[in-house]
Amino acid sequence: MIKNYIKTAFRGLMKNKGFTFINVFGLALGLATCLLIVFYVFDELSFDRFNTKADRIYRVNNEIKFGGTENSYAVCPAPAAAALKADFAEIEQVVRFRDRGGNQVKKGNKNIVEDRMVYADNSIFSVFTLPMISGSTQNALTEPHTVVITERMAKKYFDRTNVVGQTLTFNDTSLYKVTAVIKDLPKQSHFNFDFFISMPTIDESKEDVWFSNNFNTYILFKEGVDIKKFATKLPAFMHKHAGPQMQSIIHLTFDKFEQSGNYFRFALIPLKDIHLRSGSIAELSANGDIKTVYIFSAVAIFILLIACVNFMNLSTARSSNRAREVGVRKVLGSPRKYLIAQFLTESILVTLFATLIALLAAWLFLPQFNKMSGKELVITGQILSWLLPTLLLIIIIIGCLAGSYPALYLSAFQPIEVLKGKIAAGFKGGIFRNFLVVFQFAISIFLIIGTLVIYNQLKYIQSKDLGYNRDHVMIVRNVWSLGNSAKSFKHEVQGLAGVQNASLSGALPTGGYGNSSTMFKDPVIDQKRALLAQIWPVDEDYLPTLGIKLVAGRNFSKDVLTDTAALVINEAAAKMLNFSNPIDQPLYAPNDNLVKTLKKYRIIGVMKNFNFRSLKDNITPLIFTMNEDRGAVSVRIRSTNIPAIIQQIKNKYNSFSPTQEFNYSFMDEDFDAIYRAEQRIGTISIAFTSLAIVIACLGLFGLAAYAAEQRTKEIGIRKVLGANISTIVGMLSKDFILLVLLAIVLATPLAWWAMHSWLQGFAYRQSIQWWVLVLAGGGAILIAFVTISFQSVKAAIMNPVKSLRSE
Incomplete structure (x- = not known):
């Protein structure tokens, strides 16, 4: 019996190769996407679990x-x-x-x-x-x-x-x-x-x-x-x-x-x-974010649901073609349970083929997915040990769930009504199918809005005035290895024709140094007059090299000996200190960790606030001291021939220390690295959103075909009575566009709320622009209309003689 079910199901699927291909392709696309996300989530959740304790x-x-x-x-x-x-x-x-x-x-x-x-x-x-x-x-x-x-x-x-x-x-x-x-x-x-x-x-x-x-x-x-x-x-x-x-x-x-x-x-x-x-200061490495895991998990489930919905839609879209088959089978004595078993067999068979293709596609696209996500995922024996049984279970569950509605729907046809041609209730009779279309496009619109918001925020981060100029700044690292020659190396680099300026300091706004300490407004230690701030040792060239602007006072000067006890503070520190005029005001800093004695400093300048930490954080108090720090040399390049100036700087470095490794980066690259996780989320979101739209359009394509098929005679009569192609296309498209509009109404507020919550993770962010919502809705309508038009135009240009003889 089972063998007969499989054979009959295979013949039925091959009889309608086009719909079978769309069914398998849509389901495989959804499953492959889901598998890639599962690999990502599994990897994120497995951190540190190799430790037996x-x-x-x-x-x-x-x-x-x-x-x-x-x-x-x-x-x-x-x-x-x-x-x-x-x-x-x-x-x-x-x-x-x-x-x-x-x-x-x-x-x-x-x-x-x-x-x-x-x-x-x-x-x-x-x-x-x-x-x-x-x-x-x-x-x-x-x-x-x-x-x-x-x-x-x-x-x-x-x-x-x-x-x-x-x-x-x-x-x-x-x-x-x-x-x-x-x-x-x-x-x-x-x-x-x-x-x-x-x-x-x-x-x-x-x-x-x-x-x-x-x-x-x-x-x-x-x-x-x-x-x-x-x-x-x-x-x-x-x-x-x-x-x-x-x-x-x-x-x-x-x-x-x-x-x-x-x-x-x-x-x-x-x-x-x-x-x-955990996102604490001084983490041992860059951490992930549980929100990302939740978002991707939800996307995986949504895409899988869209794929299953497609299967239902595309199966019922062929109901009129299968109606006579069901009627004849029932007349010949076939019980309903056998018909249900037959349709479920077809569903499971399609799911099996789709799963095999999905597994192969996930394996083939895994290297590209690794590039997008920054992972090094591989399909190992350990993964296969739980993946294969899980896939077998998925085949059965999805096959039964996705095939349940078509099986129950088709097997319920009454033989007399079927054979008399009374089963075509038309598109408007499929309330459940309409709900599925709304569900699909609501998810797609949700993903479109989310992707646009993420893209907007990343673009804002890239273009925001950070308070310093990171363009054309080369960071030569590990200058401490040059020892006492570090300062000489800096001066040699400053003398190069393609160099505008250079600074010797390990403290950089794109990461490196981060020492917090307390300063006091009085020589007596009083917590009420204390300031907890980042203290960065820099040299006199730091501010001009990085383009940091002063709003009051002056910069450090190597010609003023007392500047070794001078301070340049940022606006956030000045605001917290609450001096009416901070210039020349004293601050006292501990000489040791036990704060037994204090050293007196004098404020000589106030610099404009700049983002020295992630844009997820507010700007906090920052104080510069004029002390030697050999962590790195920041070089502002003005030459258009970047490779040549890099080589010149390398030659200078090697002349001081031939055996040391020359290590450098550019500040704008280091800045981008800070937001690499967000950039990856943006890239992956675009890819997933595109896939969700493609899968949703496959379902819409099937429903458009179903609607056109159910109204073949009506279209023929309208054409005979003088209706033109545009009128018929509008008639067939109207119902679908209304469903998409309903999806927009439902999805837009949910998407706004979700992305508003995501943006709260950034201290500096853009609000969700009205045009993002309009663009997402308009894009969904356009995509839906293009998808529908293919079938609508095809039906509209059909010869009315063929339409009226379609029985």
């Missing part, structure tokens, strides 16, 4: 409100980890990371810049799952100047992995002994380092300072610990350990400090939530 690992965040600003930091004080383990029996182990940037590693006669370096406690191997290839985890990072490297780095520097006991030279001066080699970290990790340097190497790790936050701290809890209950103990812990230093620094108890509206507190975030739900 992931459910018990939490990071300690530090939330601070002081000096008029509040922030959440992914880092803690150095002594916090040891104190937490000592005070709480619930904690099994703790580990700290200290990210101080990269170093240059010698390979032969060359120095290679390696940025993926971090200092770590030896307990890292007890907390995280880092499989060993060679060496032992017991004491791998307990001694100073020891390092654990990944398999990739072992092969890069030694051409083998058995390198325990070998040494690596950092920055031409420091020797580090390799004590172990671990497997490369999975891509789905919120930190991806290749060098883990022993924490005892740096004295900073031994400091007992509770108000200097530089260490990413992780807790491994014992099994069965109630985390919410544990979190209630953290305020008392902070009072006990940080309280004495707070008392000595600002002469306030913790209670008084908090009563004034400030806070200094710890918060816990699960390891599994860090990648998608």
Whole structure:
């Protein structure tokens, strides 16, 4: 029986090759899109889950409100980890990371810049799952100047992995002994380092300072610990350990400090939530966003629903052609359940073909999707182990769901009415089909509006006046490797014919340096007269090189010796300080982390606010000091021959240090990298929206064919009575356009609300323009009309003689 069902279904499908192709193609397109999104979502949700103890690992965040600003930091004080383990029996182990940037590693006669370096406690191997290839985890990072490297780095520097006991030279001066080699970290990790340097190497790790936050701290809890209950103990812990230093620094108890509206507190975030739900300052890498996962998941479901709706529409569109078949089958004694089984078999067969094509298409388009999403997705055996059973289930579910309406609809025809030709109720009789068309186009319009808003916001970001000029600014990195020659290198570069100006500083608005500190308006430490701000050491050429404008006072000058104790502040800092005239006003900064003494500074200038962080954040207080920082040299180029000037700068760099690697980028590229996630969302949204429209149009094409088919005789009679082609096309199109208008009315407010919520994530954003809604609606109507017109014109130009003889 089943064999007969399959054979009959196959014959029926091949009899109508055009509709079968559209059916399979539409469903395959929807399934392929859904599969790609599933791969993306699965990858995003799998971050850090390779750790066998992931459910018990939490990071300690530090939330601070002081000096008029509040922030959440992914880092803690150095002594916090040891104190937490000592005070709480619930904690099994703790580990700290200290990210101080990269170093240059010698390979032969060359120095290679390696940025993926971090200092770590030896307990890292007890907390995280880092499989060993060679060496032992017991004491791998307990001694100073020891390092654990990944398999990739072992092969890069030694051409083998058995390198325990070998040494690596950092920055031409420091020797580090390799004590172990671990497997490369999975891509789905919120930190991806290749060098883990022993924490005892740096004295900073031994400091007992509770108000200097530089260490990413992780807790491994014992099994069965109630985390919410544990979190209630953290305020008392902070009072006990940080309280004495707070008392000595600002002469306030913790209670008084908090009563004034400030806070200094710890918060816990699960390891599994860090990648998608954390956006704190000093994250170890760029994180994802759970909103993106939700959006893409919803899009996948919507597109799959559109594809299923198409199947229903296209199947019922051929109902009149199958009506006589159903009537004859019933007259010959075929029960309704056999007819339902027959139609469901056809549906499952179409779904099977579509799924196979979708799987092949997803595999073929995966490399292109990786480029758009910035992922490195591959279809592995692990993925296939759950994907194939899932696809089998999808074939059955979608086949039955998508085929249920056509099966029940077609099998319900009464033989007498069918054979008398009374089943053609016309387009207006298909209320459920009309609902499906509205549903399809509502989703399509929703996606069109969303895509236009995202595109608009990205364009706004690219064109917004940030308060500095990032065009034609070349950033030469790792200038610290030049040592005392860094300043000479800057002056040599300034002398080049194609260079307008150059500045020596690691502090850049596109990322690099980010040190927060507190300044006071008086020589006496008073929290009510404190300012928490970013403090950037720069030189006298920084402002002119980056095109930052002054609104009051003057810039630093190398000819004024007292400028080493001078400050240039931004408008946000000036507003918070509330000086009537900030020029020449004093500010006092701590000389050390314990704030035992203060150093006096004098404000000499106020610069215009500029966005030195993401446009998702408001501009906060920023203060420049005139101090040497050899992090990078920013070079403003005026030459039109960019490659030639780059080569000249490289030659200058190599003349100072022939063995060092020349590393550079352009500031506008670095700026774009900050918003790469949003740009990828925009690109993927355009692709998904286009696919949704194509799939929706396939369904509309089928319904247009159905409507034209049902009204063949009516069209013939109208033509005989003198109706022209435009009248007939308008008649056939009117009902569909009304449905699209209804979809616009339903989708527009929902899309506005959703995109308004998305835009709230940006401190600087454009409002949703009225023309976006009009363009989306007009575009949907135009697309629908073009799709419908193909069938309408075809029906309108048909010879009326053939139309009236169609029976």
